[in-house]
Amino acid sequence: MKLLLHICCGPCTTYPLPVLRDAGIEVQGYFYNPNIHPFREFKKRMDGVRMLAEQEKLPVEYEQEYGLCEYLRRVVFHEHRRCQICYRMRLEQTAIKAREKGLEAFSTTLLYSRYQNHAAIRALGREMEEKYQIAFYYADFREGWQEGIDRSIDMDLYRQAYCGCIYSEQERYDRQLRQKKKKQGECENNCDR
């Protein structure tokens, strides 16, 4: 079977790729992630995928255009369900691309992450399968979570600190800010002045 694998980043590919190959599947990669912001981060993750692709001899097609506007147009005013919109954008485009390429199936490295809504990704994959009449290859790659992390460290791949969108970046820093404030509060409370 020839399959198009949507790739969100290098580390999330390290486990699914050998599993698919071991199952006798011929894998092509597809980097399409309008949800990764800001631009420097987008570039870093794309470069990380290039590094993995070289080491793994994986053919990958890269959508190199920075998709901030496209992503925001879909998400603004719907922030509460932004992940659903984000999964849909990426899975739909992957299904379309797989059909264009004449492949037999598509899948996504999002199925590897413990931080994503796995059930929603699976349901959307099935929906796209129906819509575009191309098989969605489902597997629960989360079982290889630690193995994937270990491999990405061994391969010296760039490992990101947040999911991708500017909202997830804000959440990351907000947490840090809260911790910082808490520390300052404790300091002040313990001060004799």
Ligand code: SF4
């Ligand atoms: S948190 Fe992650 S999955 Fe959700 S919208 Fe942002 S980039 Fe997409």
